[in-house]
Amino acid sequence: MKNPIDHLPARQQQALKTRQRLLQAGKEVFLESGFQKATISQVIKKAKTGYGTAYVYFKNKDELFITLMEDLMNQFYEVAEMPFKPQAKEEAYENIKNQVRLFLQLALDERDMMKVVKEAIGVSPEIEGKWYRIRERFIERISVDIRYAQAQKLAKEHLDPALTARCWFYSNEMFMWELVMNEEKYQMDDVIVNLTSMYTGGLYE
Amino acid sequence: MKNPIDHLPARQQQALKTRQRLLQAGKEVFLESGFQKATISQVIKKAKTGYGTAYVYFKNKDELFITLMEDLMNQFYEVAEMPFKPQAKEEAYENIKNQVRLFLQLALDERDMMKVVKEAIGVSPEIEGKWYRIRERFIERISVDIRYAQAQKLAKEHLDPALTARCWFYSNEMFMWELVMNEEKYQMDDVIVNLTSMYTGGLYE
DNA sequence: TTATATCATTGACATAGTGTCAATCAAACA
DNA sequence: TGTTTGATTGACACTATGTCAATGATATAA
Structure with a gap:
C-alpha cells in the first residue's frame, strides 16, 4: 500500500509533516490543558515550529x-x-x-x-x-x-x-x-x- | 419607607453607589456585547470609575x-x-x-x-x-x-x-x-x- | 479647628495572550 | 549556477487582565 505522500515533492512533504506535527501537538495540548487554557505557544513549542507557522496552517485555535x-x-x-x-x-x-x-x-x-x-x-x-x-x-x-x-x-x-x-x-x-x-x-x-x-x-x- | 442606605455614613453611601453604578454598567455592557466580548474597561467607562475600582468590588468579570x-x-x-x-x-x-x-x-x-x-x-x-x-x-x-x-x-x-x-x-x-x-x-x-x-x-x- | 487615621479610588505596570508580516531560508527549476 | 517559489520564522502592535503603591476625601480624636 503506497502512501500518497511519497510521491509529492520534498517541500510539500515537509509542509504536510509540519501540519501533522501541529495537529498532534495540538491534540496533546488540548487534552492536557483543556480548550481555554491551551495556547498557540504551547502547541508550537511541542510541535517544534516557529510561532507564525501555526497561523500558516490554521486560522486560529478554533x-x-x-x-x-x-x-x-x-x-x-x-x-x-x-x-x-x-x-x-x-x-x-x-x-x-x-x-x-x-x-x-x-x-x-x-x-x-x-x-x-x-x-x-x-x-x-x-x-x-x-x-x-x-x-x-x-x-x-x-x-x-x-x-x-x-x-x-x-x-x-x-x-x-x-x-x-x-x-x-x-x-x-x-x-x-x-x-x-x-x-x-x-x-x-x-x-x-x-x-x-x-x-x-x-x-x- | 426608609432606605437603609440613608443611615450609613456618607463614605459608605458613596461606596455602595459606586458598586451600584458598576452593576448597572455591567448589565448594560453584558447585554450589548455578550459575556466574552464584554471587558472591564467598557464597564468602568460606563460607570465612570477608575479601572482598579471594578476590582475592588468584584474579583473579576465572572x-x-x-x-x-x-x-x-x-x-x-x-x-x-x-x-x-x-x-x-x-x-x-x-x-x-x-x-x-x-x-x-x-x-x-x-x-x-x-x-x-x-x-x-x-x-x-x-x-x-x-x-x-x-x-x-x-x-x-x-x-x-x-x-x-x-x-x-x-x-x-x-x-x-x-x-x-x-x-x-x-x-x-x-x-x-x-x-x-x-x-x-x-x-x-x-x-x-x-x-x-x-x-x-x-x-x- | 486641626491632626491623624481610615479607606475608597485610581491608573500605571507587569504579564500574557493574539494575529500579522517583512525577512529569511531552503528546495525546485531553468 | 542563478533565480524563483513558497515554507518558516520571531519580532511587533494590539488587547486584555489583575495588582498595587500612591492619592484624595471623609471620619475621628485631640
Whole structure:
C-alpha cells in the first residue's frame, strides 16, 4: 500500500509533516490543558515550529481544534444514520436501546476528547455550530423514524415528530454529557433502560 | 419607607453607589456585547470609575456577572419549589404543564439576559456551577414529585425517580435554551403540550 | 479647628495572550 | 549556477487582565 505522500515533492512533504506535527501537538495540548487554557505557544513549542507557522496552517485555535474534532464528529454521524425499520413495538424498543448504547458508548470511548469538546462548544461559536449541525442531523433522522413508527401504527399519531425527536435527543445528549463529565455517578445500562422505557412508554400508567 | 442606605455614613453611601453604578454598567455592557466580548474597561467607562475600582468590588468579570445573575436565579428557584400534590393523572398533567409554562415563560421574559447567561455558562466554570446547582435543585424536586406520584399509584413504579426526573428536566432545559436562542422556531404552547404529553404518556401505544 | 487615621479610588505596570508580516531560508527549476 | 517559489520564522502592535503603591476625601480624636 503506497502512501500518497511519497510521491509529492520534498517541500510539500515537509509542509504536510509540519501540519501533522501541529495537529498532534495540538491534540496533546488540548487534552492536557483543556480548550481555554491551551495556547498557540504551547502547541508550537511541542510541535517544534516557529510561532507564525501555526497561523500558516490554521486560522486560529478554533480552526485547529475543529480539524481535530472532525474524525470524532464523523463517527457520530455514522451512529445518527443507523437503519430503523421495526415491525413491532418490542423491536422498536430494542433498536432504540441499541442506538442509545452506541451513542453513549462512542462518547465514553472518547471521553477525554469529549470533555474538551464540551468546553470548546461553550467557548467558540464556530465549534458550537459544528455540534449544532450534528444535533440537527440526529433530530432529523429521529423524526423520520418517528414518522415511520406512526405510519406503522406503532407510535401515537397525535405527537409532533419533530418536537418529539428533539425532546428525545435532548435527553440523550444531556445524559451523554453527564456520563462524560461524571462517569461514576450513573451506570450506563441503568440510564439506557430508563431513558428508552420513558421514551417508548411514558411515565404514567 | 426608609432606605437603609440613608443611615450609613456618607463614605459608605458613596461606596455602595459606586458598586451600584458598576452593576448597572455591567448589565448594560453584558447585554450589548455578550459575556466574552464584554471587558472591564467598557464597564468602568460606563460607570465612570477608575479601572482598579471594578476590582475592588468584584474579583473579576465572572463575579460581577454572577452578582447580576443572582436575582434571575432566585426566580428559577421559586419555580422549582412549586407545590405538586395531584390526586389523579389528569391533575398531574395539568400541574406539570403549568410548571413547564412558568419555567419557559420566566426564561423568555428575561430572554436577553438568558442569552448572556447561556454564553457565560459555557465560558466560566463558576457560572456553570451556579447553573448546575439550579438544575440539581429542579431535578431533586422533580424526583420527589415522581416518588409521590408513584406512591399514589399514578406513575409507573419500575422507573427510577432520579433518572426519570433528570431525563425530564433535560428536555425542558434544552427546549428552554432553544426558545431563548431561537424564539421564532417553535410556538411555546406546542412545545409544552408535546413535552408534557411525552412525559406523562410516552411515545408508543 | 486641626491632626491623624481610615479607606475608597485610581491608573500605571507587569504579564500574557493574539494575529500579522517583512525577512529569511531552503528546495525546485531553468 | 542563478533565480524563483513558497515554507518558516520571531519580532511587533494590539488587547486584555489583575495588582498595587500612591492619592484624595471623609471620619475621628485631640
